[in-house]
Amino acid sequence: MINRRQWIAGSAALAAVASSGSAMQAGGAKKPVVISSANGMAACAKAMQVLKEGGDTLDAVIAGVNIVELDPNDTSVGYGGLPNEDGVVELDASLMHGPSKRAGSVAAIQGIKTPSKIAKLVMDHTSHVMIVGEGALRFAEAYGYKKEDLLTEKSRTAYLVWKESLRAPNAFNNWLSMEENLTGRPAPPMKRLRSRFPSVDDDTLAWAWEMAIHPTYGTINCLSLNEKGEMSGVTTTSGLAWKIPGRVGDSPIIGAGVYVDQEVGGAGSTGVGELNIRIVGAHTIVESMRHGMAPKDAVLEALKRVSKLYNDDKAILDKLDIEFYALRKDGEHAAGSLWGSHRSYKQYTVNDGGESRHEPCVFLYTKQG
Numbered sequence: 068m069i070n071r072r073q074w075i076a077g078s079a080a081l082a083a084v085a086s087s088g089s090a091m092q093a094g095g096a097k098k099p100v101v102i103s104s105a106n107g108m109a110a111c112a113k114a115m116q117v118l119k120e121g122g123d124t125l126d127a128v129i130a131g132v133n134i135v136e137l138d139p140n141d142t143s144v145g146y147g148g149l150p151n152e153d154g155v156v157e158l159d160a161s162l163m164h165g166p167s168k169r170a171g172s173v174a175a176i177q178g179i180k181t182p183s184k185i186a187k188l189v190m191d192h193t194s195h196v197m198i199v200g201e202g203a204l205r206f207a208e209a210y211g212y213k214k215e216d217l218l219t220e221k222s223r224t225a226y227l228v229w230k231e232s233l234r235a236p237n238a239f240n241n242w243l244s245m246e247e248n249l250t251g252r253p254a255p256p257m258k259r260l261r262s263r264f265p266s267v268d269d270d271t272l273a274w275a276w277e278m279a280i281h282p283t284y285g286t287i288n289c290l291s292l293n294e295k296g297e298m299s300g301v302t303t304t305s306g307l308a309w310k311i312p313g314r315v316g317d318s319p320i321i322g323a324g325v326y327v328d329q330e331v332g333g334a335g336s337t338g339v340g341e342l343n344i345r346i347v348g349a350h351t352i353v354e355s356m357r358h359g360m361a362p363k364d365a366v367l368e369a370l371k372r373v374s375k376l377y378n379d380d381k382a383i384l385d386k387l388d389i390e391f392y393a394l395r396k397d398g399e400h401a402a403g404s405l406w407g408s409h410r411s412y413k414q415y416t417v418n419d420g421g422e423s424r425h426e427p428c429v430f431l432y433t434k435q436g
Contacts, residue, residue, distance in 0.1 A: 100398045101127070103289040103416045104337045104390065105425060106141060109134045110289055111418035118293050119420075125164040125299035128289040129183050132303050135287045136181045139219045142278070143285015146180040147219040148305025149278060151312045154226050156217035158182040158305055159319040161197075164190065165298035165329030172197040174319040175312075178214030179207050183303045186319075197319065224267055228275035229282075229309050231263060239282055239309065245341065249386045282308035286318055288325060288335030290394040298329035298396065307340070316340025322350035331357045332396050334365070338389030338404075346372040352393050362393035363429050366403035370431040373405065381432060390415070390428065403429040 101114040110131030117127035136145030143149070150156045160182035161172035171190025173182050174197060185207045189198050198206050204214060218226070232239075260272045267275075286304035302324040306316050317340035318324035324340070326349035327333035334352035336343045343349075348369045355365035369391045377383045384405055392402045392415060402415035407430030414425040 097294075097398055098420055099291070099293045100394060100400060101131070101289065101291045101418045102392055102394050102400045102402070103131070104287050104392065104402075105414045105416060106135060106144075106285075107131065107287050107289055107416040108423040108425075110287060111416045111423040114289060114291050115418045115420065115423075118291060123164075123299070124166070124291045124293050124297045125162060125187070125301070127293075128291045128299055128301045129162065129187060131289050132183050132287050132301055133181050136183060136303055139221070141285075141287075142222055142225070142305075142308075143283050144287050144304055145182070146215075146217050147222050148217060148285070149222055149283060149308035150218060150226050150305075151310045151314070153312050154218070154223075155312065156222070156305055157310070157312065157314075158217075158303070159315060159324075160186045160301065160303035161319040161321055161324050162186050162190065162301040163299060163321065163325055163327040163333070165327045165333070168328075170196050170321045172319040172321060173203040173207075174199040174315045176200070176203040176207065178204055178217065179212050180215065180217060183301050185210075185212070186301075186303075196321065199315070200313065221271065224264065224271060225275040225278045225308075228260065228264070228272065229279035231260065232276065232279035239280055246383070249383055278308055286324075286337035288337055288392050290325075290327070290333040290335060290392060290400075292333075292394055292396070292398060296329065296396055298327050298333050298394070300325040300327045300333040300335055300394075302335050302337075304337075317343035317348070320344060322347045324349060326350045326353050328353055328357075329396060332362070332394055334391065334393045336389065336391050339387055342373050342376060342387065342389050345376060348373075348391055352391060356393065356395055362395050362399050362401035363403070366391045366393050366401050367429060367431060370403055370405055374431060384432065401429060402426075403431065406430055406432050406434050408434045 099118040101111045114127040114131035139147035157175045163170045171186040288302040290300040302318045304318040325335040334349040352365040390404045394400045404413040413428040
């Protein structure tokens with residue numbers, strides 16, 4: 068038999084053990100998790116495979132996004148990406164390795180299908196963090212990479228249709244401010260396009276015209292966490308379609324396109340890079356989680372800061388596209404976009420050991436209808 072004092076002491080000991088166990092679970096992952104933007108179903112599956120085989124968290128996410136970089140049908144990343152205004156595909160990528168606290172980046176690199184691999188070379192084999200432009204290409208060539216034409220027939224057609232669109236009033240023009248571009252657009256002049264591109268099918272022409280007047284920002288961000296609590300992240304993109312040559316968005320900027328501190332978590336972004344750079348979104352999210360915010364709330368905080376850039380003017384914000392992704396060190400994750408509704412919302416990709424799946428993004432503002 069135990070007396071009251073022994074019972075209290077025993078209960079306290081059990082509580083201490085339970086508390087210790089909870090703290091250990093909060094400090095490390097229960098199981099590996101990979102998340103990415105919506106275009107990362109195959110990427111997350113590949114990254115999870117690498118993690119299950121004992122691979123490094125950074126090698127995992129790079130292997131994942133390589134699938135998208137090499138996919139000619141994804142016109143926002145790598146090979147087949149939509150080009151700059153000179154018709155040249157320029158790519159950006161950045162990555163962070165949580166265990167070593169190192170980072171690498173390349174920007175405005177031409178002719179290399181997998182810029183994420185070159186960003187890792189920068190991290191592993193130089194004292195630098197970022198190499199850009201012609202220097203980045205020469206650096207890649209020094210390591211045996213061959214310069215290639217990254218345009219596919221589909222992306223080349225889209226480029227030619229964009230050149231055609233410049234004859235139209237109110238077509239997107241990078242030589243104007245973002246505010247001046249955020250206006251109505253003309254209807255697709257399909258009859259004229261059919262005569263100009265007789266060998267291209269109507270669906271491709273309609274898509275190309277949409278890209279011409281509403282240029283995509285695209286991108287893939289991918290974040291990983293293994294059972295040991297190690298984390299890494301990568302973001303890679305072909306950037307804004309029809310951009311001024313040399314334009315650099317948020318994707319290769321450490322703290323904007325991607326940021327990882329495995330003592331806290333990791334974050335990344337896709338969408339309008341110019342907005343994200345101005346709020347240093349990935350770093351903002353990680354710091355919000357450091358101060359106790361859940362991933363969902365940290366993502367919403369970053370979106371609120373984007374909204375403030377335009378004084379919360381929903382008429383302007385309705386024309387903008389940006390998403391944030393967050394993965395905390397305990398495996399909790401979230402993603403968010405500016406706009407959504409309970410019937411229509413953006414998605415992100417999750418793989419926690421099984422099949423990759425899409426989950427709904429949270430959103431800052433609700434669309435009607």
